[in-house]
Amino acid sequence: MASALLEVAGLSKRFGGFVALDGIDLAVTAGERVGLIGPNGSGKSTLVNCICGTLTNETGTVRFNGEVVNGLLTHERTRRGMARSFQLPRPFTTLTVAENLRVPLLYTVNARPGSSLSPAELDGRCAELLQLVALADKATKLPRDLTQVEMRKLELARAMAAEPKLLIADESMAGLSQSEVDDIVNLLIQLNERGITIVLIEHIMRAVMKFSQRLVVLVSGKKIADGMPADVIRDPEVERAYLGQ
Amino acid sequence: MFSFDLVINALIAGILLGGFYAAVTIGVSISFGILDIVNIAHPAFIILGSYIAYIVNTRLGIDPIVVSVVMLPVFYLLGAGIYQVYYESFEKHGQDALRGLSFFFGLLFVTEVMLILVFGVDYRYVEAPYIGPSWRLGVMDFPLRMLVPCLTALAMFGVLQIILSYTFIGRAISAVAQDQLALRLMGASPTRIKRIAFGISIATTAVAGALLIIIQPVEPSVGREYIGRVFAICVLGGLGSLPGTVIAAMLLGIIESFTATFYGPSWAPAVAFGVLLLTLAFRPAGLLGR
Amino acid sequence: MRTRVFLLISIAVAAVVFFGARMVNNDYVFFAGYTVLQFIVLATAWNILGGYTGYVNFGSAAFFALGAYTTVFFHKAFPMPIPILIAIGGVVSGIVGLGMGYLTLRLRGAFFAIATLALAVVLQTLVVNWDYVGGSRGAYIIRPNDIAWIGPYIQYLFLLMLALVVISITIARWIERSQLGYGFATIRDDELAAEASGVPTLRLKLVATTISGALMGMAGAPFPYYIGYLQPSSAFGLEYAVNSIAMPMIGGTTSWVGPLIGAILLGSLQQIATVTISSAVNLLIVGLLLVAFVIIAPNGIVGLVQGWMRGRAK
Numbered sequence: 001m002a003s004a005l006l007e008v009a010g011l012s013k014r015f016g017g018f019v020a021l022d023g024i025d026l027a028v029t030a031g032e033r034v035g036l037i038g039p040n041g042s043g044k045s046t047l048v049n050c051i052c053g054t055l056t057n058e059t060g061t062v063r064f065n066g067e068v069v070n071g072l073l074t075h076e077r078t079r080r081g082m083a084r085s086f087q088l089p090r091p092f093t094t095l096t097v098a099e100n101l102r103v104p105l106l107y108t109v110n111a112r113p114g115s116s117l118s119p120a121e122l123d124g125r126c127a128e129l130l131q132l133v134a135l136a137d138k139a140t141k142l143p144r145d146l147t148q149v150e151m152r153k154l155e156l157a158r159a160m161a162a163e164p165k166l167l168i169a170d171e172s173m174a175g176l177s178q179s180e181v182d183d184i185v186n187l188l189i190q191l192n193e194r195g196i197t198i199v200l201i202e203h204i205m206r207a208v209m210k211f212s213q214r215l216v217v218l219v220s221g222k223k224i225a226d227g228m229p230a231d232v233i234r235d236p237e238v239e240r241a242y243l244g245q
Numbered sequence: 246m247f248s249f250d251l252v253i254n255a256l257i258a259g260i261l262l263g264g265f266y267a268a269v270t271i272g273v274s275i276s277f278g279i280l281d282i283v284n285i286a287h288p289a290f291i292i293l294g295s296y297i298a299y300i301v302n303t304r305l306g307i308d309p310i311v312v313s314v315v316m317l318p319v320f321y322l323l324g325a326g327i328y329q330v331y332y333e334s335f336e337k338h339g340q341d342a343l344r345g346l347s348f349f350f351g352l353l354f355v356t357e358v359m360l361i362l363v364f365g366v367d368y369r370y371v372e373a374p375y376i377g378p379s380w381r382l383g384v385m386d387f388p389l390r391m392l393v394p395c396l397t398a399l400a401m402f403g404v405l406q407i408i409l410s411y412t413f414i415g416r417a418i419s420a421v422a423q424d425q426l427a428l429r430l431m432g433a434s435p436t437r438i439k440r441i442a443f444g445i446s447i448a449t450t451a452v453a454g455a456l457l458i459i460i461q462p463v464e465p466s467v468g469r470e471y472i473g474r475v476f477a478i479c480v481l482g483g484l485g486s487l488p489g490t491v492i493a494a495m496l497l498g499i500i501e502s503f504t505a506t507f508y509g510p511s512w513a514p515a516v517a518f519g520v521l522l523l524t525l526a527f528r529p530a531g532l533l534g535r
Numbered sequence: 536m537r538t539r540v541f542l543l544i545s546i547a548v549a550a551v552v553f554f555g556a557r558m559v560n561n562d563y564v565f566f567a568g569y570t571v572l573q574f575i576v577l578a579t580a581w582n583i584l585g586g587y588t589g590y591v592n593f594g595s596a597a598f599f600a601l602g603a604y605t606t607v608f609f610h611k612a613f614p615m616p617i618p619i620l621i622a623i624g625g626v627v628s629g630i631v632g633l634g635m636g637y638l639t640l641r642l643r644g645a646f647f648a649i650a651t652l653a654l655a656v657v658l659q660t661l662v663v664n665w666d667y668v669g670g671s672r673g674a675y676i677i678r679p680n681d682i683a684w685i686g687p688y689i690q691y692l693f694l695l696m697l698a699l700v701v702i703s704i705t706i707a708r709w710i711e712r713s714q715l716g717y718g719f720a721t722i723r724d725d726e727l728a729a730e731a732s733g734v735p736t737l738r739l740k741l742v743a744t745t746i747s748g749a750l751m752g753m754a755g756a757p758f759p760y761y762i763g764y765l766q767p768s769s770a771f772g773l774e775y776a777v778n779s780i781a782m783p784m785i786g787g788t789t790s791w792v793g794p795l796i797g798a799i800l801l802g803s804l805q806q807i808a809t810v811t812i813s814s815a816v817n818l819l820i821v822g823l824l825l826v827a828f829v830i831i832a833p834n835g836i837v838g839l840v841q842g843w844m845r846g847r848a849k
Contacts, residue, residue: 054727073737074730083731090728092721094789103721106714108733162733283645285593285652334830342644343723344829346591347784351826354777358819466773473653480646515660518653525646526638 003066005030005166005197006051006082011060013043013050020046022221024060028166028199033192035212035229036201039241043221044201045087048168052084053077065165078108083164087171087201089155091143097154098139101126104162125161132187133157149180156184160191167191168199173207181207209233217241250384255506256499257385263498264395267402267491268456269471270478272449277476278484279418280439280446282331283342286349287475288468289356290447294320294454295369295463296360302371309371310397313455317448324447327352328440353468360465368462376459394456401452402491405445409487418442470514477521538709545701553694565693569761571802572696573754577775578782578794579703580750583710584743585780586788589723590644594651595779597658598628598748600770602755607668607765610676617695621756628752629745636744640737659771673766676759692761696754703750707791710746719743751779774818778802781825787837796836 008026012019021043028034038044049055051062053074062069069077083104092100105122109115117125130136133153143151152172159167169188173181185207192198202208208215208229215232217225219241225232232238269291276284297316298309335345375389409415417438457463474497482493501516556564577595585591602624609615609623639650663671682691710716718739721729730736759765778801786797801821808817832839 052731054731073735075733075735078731078733086728086731090725092724092728094720094724095717099717103717103729103734104732106717107735111733158728158732277645283648285649330830343585343589343591343788344833346593346645346648347780347829348826350591350593350777350780351822351829354773355819355822355826357773358815358822361815362819469652470656472649473656476649476653509664511664512660515657518650518657521650521653522638525642525650 003030004028004063005032005065006199007061007063008047008051009061009063011047011050011057011062013046013055013057020221021050021057024218024221024223026216026223026226028197030165030197031192031195032197033189033211033213034197034199035208035215036199036218037203037205037208037215038218041220042218044218045170046221047218048084048170048201051168052082075107078104078162078164079111081165082168083108083159083162083166084168085155085159085170085172087174089143089151091146091151091154091158093143096140096142097135097146098126098130100143100154100158101129101161104158108162129157129161132160148175152176153184156187164196166197166199168201170201171203173202173204185211205233251506253384254386255502257387258391258506259499259502260495261387261391261395261498262460262502263495264398264491265391265456265460266474266478266498267494268394268398268449268453270475270482270490270494271402271405271487272446272453273475273479274482274484274487274490275418275442275449276446277479278486278490279421280442282328282443283346284349284443284446285346285472285476286353286356287446287450288471289353290320290323290450291454291457291471292360292463292465292468293356294451295458296364296454297451298455298458299369299371299463302373306372308373309455309459310393310452313452316451320451321444321448323444325440325444327447328443331443332436332440357465357468364465366464366466368464369458370462371458373459390459394459397452397456399491401449402487405449406487408445414438414441418445473514473521474517477517477524480521481524538705538712541708542701542705545705549697549701553690553697556693557690562687562689565687565689567806569689569693569696570806571799572693572700573758574778574782574802575795575798576696576699576703576754577751577779578786578798579700579707579791580747580754581779582783582788582791582794583707583719583750584747586783586793587710587716587719587723588740588743590640590740590743591648591780592651592744592747593648593776593780594653594655595751596771596773596775597651597655598632598751599755599758599775600655600658600662600767601628601631602752603758603765603770604662604668605752606756606759607674607676610759611667611674617692617757617760621695621699621753624756625749625753628755629749632744632748633741636741640740640744655771655776659767662767662770669765671767673764674759675764676762678760678763689761692757695757699750699753704791704795706746706750707794711791715739715742774805774814774821777818777821777825778805781821781828783835785824785828785835787835789834790837793835793837800836 004027006028008024011021011024013021024047036044046055050057053072064077064080064082092103102122105117105125110117127136130139133156135150135153135157138146138150143154146154156169156172173184176184181204188198188200188211200208200211212229214227215229216223217232217238224241225235225238273284273287276282276287294313294316298312301307301312302309331345331348335348375393378389380387380389380392409419417433418441421435421438478490478493478497481496482489497517497520500520501513504516505513556568577599581592581595605624605627606620609620635650635654639647662668668674678688680688682688685691685694710719718734721732721734722736722739726736762769782797782801783794785801786795787793805817805821808820828835
């Protein structure tokens with residue numbers, strides 16, 4: 001039985017009087033492809049933020065690779081192998097596309113004990129990543145010169161540059177065309193085949209169904225379903241949550 | 246050493262001072278607490294208000310508080326105008342905070358220097374029938390020049406609280422901090438709401454300025470002492486909470502008053518900073534913060 | 536260009552400046568020049584924190600004055616050669632910067648900025664109440680007339696400040712090109728994304744604050760000898776706060792060249808204006824220029840030149 005790479009237990013988060021997350025339990029095994037869906041405002045991004053340390057949860061523990069990471073700063077979690085892309089792309093605006101990718105390489109990959117990449121190796125990995133997301137010809141451009149689609153790819157590439165064990169992709173496909181969505185899904189499946197565990201947060205059901213081995217549904221801060229995708233979408237509670245929108 | 250007289254009067258002076266500090270800070274509670282704009286030039290407008298009160302009072306003999314009420318619309322327009330510039334130059338483009346801060350710092354600086362050029366560095370003060378006499382109640386001493394500003398400040402706080410809670414514009418202002426989209430859907434333009442709010446914020450400085458020059462003589466660099474106080478109170482009271490601001494202002498007033506009474510007045514400016522640092526270090530959400 | 540080469544070139548340029556000034560044979564050049572050089576150091580120091588990481592320090596005067604008053608303290612307690620005083624001033628200011636940073640940098644940039652403003656007021660209050668360093672009455676520092684090997688004392692001070700300029704721009708340039716510089720830039724661009732990419736933002740911000748504070752303290756250390764009579768109002772003067780911000784913002788914050796250009800231009804302008812108009816008016820001009828540049832040319836002169844060059848390349 002494969003071990004859980006990520007274990008979230010009893011996680012709750014409040015903003016003043018508003019309960020954004022209420023006792024979430026989630027386990028992701030190494031190598032899995034998990035889809036996370038839910039209506040707007042259900043707390044998906046908040047959950048990601050709590051897992052990665054950008055926000056602090058009031059209750060509950062987050063275990064990564066067997067270690068409790070509560071209280072660790074975000075960059076420490078990233079160095080341990082967690083990476084996430086942001087829902088609204090947050091590129092480093094004064095750095096070029098290539099330099100954007102160098103940052104996680106320098107500060108995460110190179111910062112891990114026992115790792116010391118030479119400048120040539122860094123450049124090599126940078127180029128590899130650019131090729132992977134088809135941004136090689138934009139390497140010296142600034143983020144403001146990119147299209148929406150390209151920015152989302154950059155966002156994903158930057159998360160990948162941290163060479164994570166777990167990648168959480170937060171709505172990377174909003175606004176993309178059908179073929180672009182397929183590209184990203186294939187890319188993510190490719191990454192998964194290389195051994196990266198992936199949690200995909202998305203609204204585009206086609207992509208979610210194609211990608212996920214397991215599907216989790218969040219509504220109003222609570223987890224209401226967790227299982228095989230085909231079963232979950234037939235769950236009456238899930239249907240109600242979406243039909244009610 | 247700790248005679249009851251001394252303690253009780255230090256307490257009273259502190260509360261009265263605190264009331265005045267609330268008047269000074271309420272504008273920032275709106276601009277920083279609700280609109281998230283770090284207007285460090287706020288004290289400069291207060292000093293401007295003081296000088297205007299001074300001119301009219303010296304030339305025409307009109308009561309400074311009356312002057313300030315007349316000046317409310319002028320200061321409101323000034324605030325709205327400044328917000329417009331700020332919005333066009335910075336907020337619209339999502340510029341980094343550095344430029345916004347530098348802008349307001351520049352305003353603070355330019356205002357102070359212009360006041361020095363026009364009025365010089367001499368201390369200025371106003372004349373009014375309640376500056377001088379005190380109201381005695383047993384051993385308790387209520388200097389009217391502190392009591393009147395304190396009461397005016399509380400009145401201003403009351404009016405603002407009513408506006409924010411019961412008028413459409415007021416509630417829109419409270420809402421704009423939390424959900425701009427919902428506001429838009431209701432047909433209100435967030436930019437217009439913010440402009441009104443910032444205008445109100447600067448309008449309060451007209452009154453605060455008049456109160457300041459009643460309490461103490463004023464010269465252009467006095468504003469800088471208040472920057473630390475204003476933001477200390479804002480943070481201590483919890484950003485965006487008007488009642489929190491008043492309570493925090495009273496607290497700071499009392500602490501400063503006791504410090505001045507028992508350690509000497511030259512330490513007073515340092516008190517606010519100490520309070521600010523402690524609050525930021527241990528309870529950044531403040532006493533009643535969101 | 537490697538840092539070593541840059542350092543050598545800077546030293547060479549500094550030597551040229553120094554000997555060129557001596558040839559003019561007018562002490563005024565050294566007095567006025569000292570002020571401009573001092574501003575170069577302050578502007579460069581400010582920019583390491585403000586321009587590179589985006590955290591605004593409104594209290595440059597505090598760190599500058601700390602260096603100056605450390606000198607006054609040691610001058611009375613245990614006289615020492617100025618270079619050592621510079622080092623001590625740097626250490627003291629660096630530690631204060633570190634401490635204040637630790638208390639406020641975990642919060643938003645706005646709180647840090649406000650705290651720096653308040654810090655200046657508080658330090659001034661402390662100094663005013665401390666009679667050993669003169670309090671509000673001020674402190675006299677008698678400076679010798681001459682010094683061996685160089686001649687007039689002011690030339691020695693000028694030389695020291697030149698050395699500080701070389702040190703500060705070399706450090707600034709080195710940071711820009713190093714991994715540290717990338718880290719700083721990510722903090723400025725998007726701190727949340729920086730953390731998510733593995734950048735230890737708090738640690739880097741503390742590094743920036745410490746270096747910036749230390750350099751400002753070093754710039755302040757020789758000041759009592761320059762001015763002869765040190766009062767809190769002059770050490771904590773308004774001109775330090777506004778110039779430390781205006782010079783990098785007008786010159787351009789993204790590179791070490793910006794503060795250099797800004798300081799030389801504005802510094803010289805102010806020297807001329809103070810003599811011809813009044814010092815209050817010249818400060819007013821600086822303030823107005825700051826506001827104008829912040830609104831119209833946010834990337835400063837360097838930004839304007841870069842934009843012009845990009846336009847020509849098209």
